[in-house]
Amino acid sequence: MMAKFIDIHTGMKGVTKQQLAQAHQKDMDHEDAEGVQFLHAWADPQSGKVFCLSEAPNKEAVLRVHRKAGNAADEIYEVPIEIE
């Protein structure tokens, strides 16, 4: 049973597209082992916030992947409701 999650990273002021792509690649290198799929990431270099959308069995799996990749998240929310 998969669910969707939004997690938030802080302290990434000045992050570039290349740095975000590298961090995202590290996450993806670890996602299969946890049954996680990162779907999208957005960054605000001014505030240093990064938002990741993922599909995963639970919050802990997402957090473990981020930790293993060296990208520990500060907050995570399960988002069972969405509107396109």
Added chain:
Amino acid sequence: MMAKFIDIHTGMKGVTKQQLAQAHQKDMDHEDAEGVQFLHAWADPQSGKVFCLSEAPNKEAVLRVHRKAGNAADEIYEVPIEIE
């Protein structure tokens, strides 16, 4: 010149899919006047957080649409960097 934004609403504990859809429709009723397009919304009924992704000329336009629709946002971030 359009940019992308993620805004965050709090205090929506227990929000249902129907309530999110109604709120999103009110936002869409006001978006054209400000050149805003809401692209996606996600809700976590447990924490009461709602995340909206939009395309708009600037932050203030997004915030005005949300205010006019009765859905004032608590935080907003411009997200010029994204990874799919």
